[in-house]
Amino acid sequence: xxxxxxxxxxxxxxxxxxxxxxxxxxxxxxxxxxxxxxxxxxxxxxxxxxxxxxxxxxxxxxxxxxxxxxxxxxxxxxxxxxxxxxxxxxxxxxxxxxxxxxxxxxxxxxxxxxxxx
Amino acid sequence: xxxxxxxxxxxxxxxxxxxxxxxxxxxxxxxxxxxxxxxxxxxxxxxxxxxxxxxxxxxxxxxxxxxxxxxxxxxxxxxxxxxxxxxxxxxxxxxxxxxxxxxxxxxxxxxxxxxxxxxxxxxxxxxxxxxxxxxxxxxxxxxxxxxxxxxxxxxxxxxxxxxxxxxxxxxxxxxxxxxxxxxxxxxxxxxxxxxxxxxxxxxxxxxxxxxxxxxxxxxxxxxxxxxxxxxxxxxxxxxxxxxxxxxxxxxxxxxxxxxxxxxxxxxxxxxxxxxxxxx
Numbered sequence: 162x163x164x165x166x167x168x169x170x171x172x173x174x175x176x177x178x179x180x181x182x183x184x185x186x187x188x189x190x191x192x193x194x195x196x197x198x199x200x201x202x203x204x205x206x207x208x209x210x211x212x213x214x215x216x217x218x219x220x221x222x223x224x225x226x227x228x229x230x231x232x233x234x235x236x237x238x239x240x241x242x243x244x245x246x247x248x249x250x251x252x253x254x255x256x257x258x259x260x261x262x263x264x265x266x267x268x269x270x271x272x273x274x275x276x277x278x
Numbered sequence: 279x280x281x282x283x284x285x286x287x288x289x290x291x292x293x294x295x296x297x298x299x300x301x302x303x304x305x306x307x308x309x310x311x312x313x314x315x316x317x318x319x320x321x322x323x324x325x326x327x328x329x330x331x332x333x334x335x336x337x338x339x340x341x342x343x344x345x346x347x348x349x350x351x352x353x354x355x356x357x358x359x360x361x362x363x364x365x366x367x368x369x370x371x372x373x374x375x376x377x378x379x380x381x382x383x384x385x386x387x388x389x390x391x392x393x394x395x396x397x398x399x400x401x402x403x404x405x406x407x408x409x410x411x412x413x414x415x416x417x418x419x420x421x422x423x424x425x426x427x428x429x430x431x432x433x434x435x436x437x438x439x440x441x442x443x444x445x446x447x448x449x450x451x452x453x454x455x456x457x458x459x460x461x462x463x464x465x466x467x468x469x470x471x472x473x474x475x476x477x478x479x480x481x482x483x484x485x486x487x488x489x490x491x492x493x494x495x496x497x498x499x500x501x502x503x504x505x506x507x508x509x510x511x512x513x514x515x516x517x518x519x520x521x522x523x524x525x526x527x528x529x530x531x532x533x534x535x536x537x538x539x540x541x542x543x544x545x546x547x548x549x550x551x552x553x554x555x556x557x
Contacts, residue, residue, distance in 0.1 A: 174476050196361065
C-alpha cells in the first residue's frame with residue numbers, strides 16, 4: 162500500500178476504488194446496460210446469454226445467479242450499478258439492506274427508524 | 279453582474295420520485311420529508327432566480343466507469359433524464375445555459391480546475407428530484423448548469439478540494455457580466471450506506487454537526503479525508519461533498535432561512551438547508 166494503510170479500513174464496507182473498479186468492470190457494465198428497458202427484458206429472457214455477452218467471470222455469474230448482494234460486491238459490483246440489477250426484480254433498498262445484514266425487512270426498517278433517536 | 283442569491287442543499291433519494299408520482303406527499307411516512315419544501319418554494323417565488331447551478335453526482339446514467347471525470351460541467355442547451363433501470367418517472371427536459379456553462383468552464387480551467395465539458399449529458403435523479411421538489415409543477419422557470427462531482431469511484435476529490443471548487447465557481451459566477459440571479463443547489467446525502475454488512479448505517483450526530491457547520495463553520499468538513507467521511511457518513515453519505523461545493527459558493531457568513539432533517543427516507547437520513555449570503 163502506498164501509504165501503509167489498509168485499502169479498506171472501514172468494517173463492513175468495501176470502498177469502491179480502482180481495484181474494485183477493475184475487478185467489477187464487466188459486471189458493472191452489464192448493470193449499466195439495464196438503464197435501457199430493452200436490455201432488462203433481454204436479461205430476463207435469457208440470463209445466461211446476456212451474462213455471456215458481457216463476459217462475466219465465474220464468480221460474477223454465480224453472484225448474479227444467486228442474487229446475493231454481498232457476493233456481487235465481492236465480485237466488484239458497485240452499489241449504484243447493482244441497484245439497477247435489483248430494480249429488475251422490484252427489490253428496493255430495504256430488501257437489499259435486509260439481505261446484506263441477515264435481517265428481515267421489518268427488522269432492517271426498525272434499525273433505520275432507531276437511528277432517528 | 280450575476281449574483282448568487284442563495285443555496286439549497288437536499289437529499290436526492292430515488293424513491294422520492296416514486297412518492298411524487300404516487301402523490302404521497304401527505305402520507306405519514308413521507309410528510310416529514312416533503313414538509314421541508316414549502317418554505318423553499320416561497321423563497322424561490324420571492325427571489326425569482328434566472329439560473330440554477332446544480333452540483334450533484336451521477337449514479338451511472340450519464341457516466342459509466344469507462345470514463346469517470348472527477349469534476350464535469352454540462353454545456354448543453356437541454357438536459358433530459360431517463361429511465362435509470364428501475365422505471366423512475368421521467369420529467370420535462372431542462373433548459374441549459376451553454377454560454378454560462380462555457381464561461382464557468384473557461385474560468386475554472388484558468389484557475390487550474392481541469393473540468394470535463396459535456397455538450398451532451400443526461401441528468402439523473404440527483405438532478406431531477408431536487409428540481410421537482412422546488413418546482414412541483416415541473417414547469418422549470420430557470421435555465422440550468424449541471425456540475426457533476428465523482429462520489430462514485432475512489433479516489434474521490436477531497437472535501438477541501440470540493441470547497442475550493444465552490445469558491446472558484448463563485449468567482450466565475452461573479453465575473454459573468456449578465457445581470458442574473460443564480461441559485462446554487464447541492465444534492466445528496468446525508469448519512470447512508472446501501473452496501474455491505476454495514477448497510478443501513480446512519481449517523482445522526484455527524485449529520486447534525488455537518489449541517490451546523492454549513493452555517494457557522496463552512497470549512498469544517500474539509501478536515502476529513504474522503505475515507506473518514508465514508509466512515510462517518512456511509513459509502514453514499516459521502517455525497518455530502520456536493521453540499522460542500524455548494525457551501526463554498528456562498529460567502530463565509532450566511533443566514534439560514536430554513537432547514538429540515540428526517541430519518542429515514544428509504545435507507546437515508548435526509549437533510550435540507552436553505553442558506554442566503556449574509557450581506
